[in-house]
Amino acid sequence: MSLPPPAARPRRAPLALRVAAHEDLGGGLRWLTLAAPDVAAAAEPGQFAHVRCGGGLGPDGALGTRRAYSLADADPDRGTVSLLYRVWGRGSVWLSQRRPGEVLDVLAPLGTPFRLDPHRTPVFVAGGTGVAPFIFLARRARQKGLRPLAFVGARTAAELAGGEFLAAAGAEVAVATDDGTAGFAGTVVDLVVRALEETAAAGGLAGPSPALYACGPHAMMAALAAACAAHGWPLQVSLETPMACGIGICLSCTVPGPRGPGFYRRCCVEGPVFDAREVAWE
Numbered sequence: 001m002s003l004p005p006p007a008a009r010p011r012r013a014p015l016a017l018r019v020a021a022h023e024d025l026g027g028g029l030r031w032l033t034l035a036a037p038d039v040a041a042a043a044e045p046g047q048f049a050h051v052r053c054g055g056g057l058g059p060d061g062a063l064g065t066r067r068a069y070s071l072a073d074a075d076p077d078r079g080t081v082s083l084l085y086r087v088w089g090r091g092s093v094w095l096s097q098r099r100p101g102e103v104l105d106v107l108a109p110l111g112t113p114f115r116l117d118p119h120r121t122p123v124f125v126a127g128g129t130g131v132a133p134f135i136f137l138a139r140r141a142r143q144k145g146l147r148p149l150a151f152v153g154a155r156t157a158a159e160l161a162g163g164e165f166l167a168a169a170g171a172e173v174a175v176a177t178d179d180g181t182a183g184f185a186g187t188v189v190d191l192v193v194r195a196l197e198e199t200a201a202a203g204g205l206a207g208p209s210p211a212l213y214a215c216g217p218h219a220m221m222a223a224l225a226a227a228c229a230a231h232g233w234p235l236q237v238s239l240e241t242p243m244a245c246g247i248g249i250c251l252s253c254t255v256p257g258p259r260g261p262g263f264y265r266r267c268c269v270e271g272p273v274f275d276a277r278e279v280a281w282e
């Protein structure tokens, strides 16, 4: 097995990171900013933080285990990194109760980053809190002179997350909802495929050809992977497979590859970002 690139090699010593700010965005979403100068300086878009949620093991082992959160932003000048998360189960409820000044036990930055292609227009496709890594990636793309497009989907308008952060980071944003309560009525995959097909028919993007990047529910990414294979569009995906250790030891987050039985990759170390062709989608 080849080693991941140097920037992606995990720092295995847990860090004690102070909560600098913690904002309730409404709709069950929160924006958590941690004071972490070393992480902010080293982090790449697509990498994640593994946050210990709770002070000890609960009866079902849920408390005290870590939860993975994509780095939604990193500001080396301020020495901060931020996470965008939905308050859902035991770990994220515990996290939502942390106040500025409290210290969290965090492993970061972990995992492999997205690879931006300088010769293609970045096209982000996000479902739910899958927008998180694209806020950081949009900022990085703009720093490299690229003009990212972002397509964000949800079941209904109330569940749309993070579009305003993407726009503030420099992406042009379009939204889709399954029930038509905001933006395009249909899935975000239908929207992005239609938009790129129409643009191609009209003579192509104003800039170079597209490179797609996706994060969201498995069904969304499977449908997008099929569409990208059919159109010849390159696609990188960030997988949110539940994981325990986050550093490649426990093998709880392995995902099957396309080469048949026995070929598995660890989401925490070889991922979470994969070329879509490296993943078995069925």
Ligand SMILES: Cc1cc2nc3c(=O)[nH]c(=O)nc-3n(C[C@H](O)[C@H](O)[C@H](O)COP(=O)(O)OP(=O)(O)OC[C@H]3O[C@@H](n4cnc5c(N)ncnc54)[C@H](O)[C@@H]3O)c2cc1C
Binding pocket: 048, 062, 067, 068, 069, 070, 071, 084, 085, 086, 087, 088, 089, 090, 091, 092, 093, 129, 132, 133, 239, 240, 241, 242, 243, 272
């Ligand atoms: C690499 C990586 C990056 C991630 N990045 C983010 C991120 O940026 N933001 C973020 O919010 N989460 C992210 N996650 C998911 C996160 O790690 C947790 O799984 C999530 O916060 C749920 O933890 P919990 O303790 O609230 O729920 P748990 O008690 O652990 O889960 C309870 C059950 O609810 C399900 N569940 C949890 N959340 C949801 C949901 N939103 N919708 C539907 N079912 C759900 C779980 O699958 C589980 O079966 C990421 C996961 C990975 C592996």
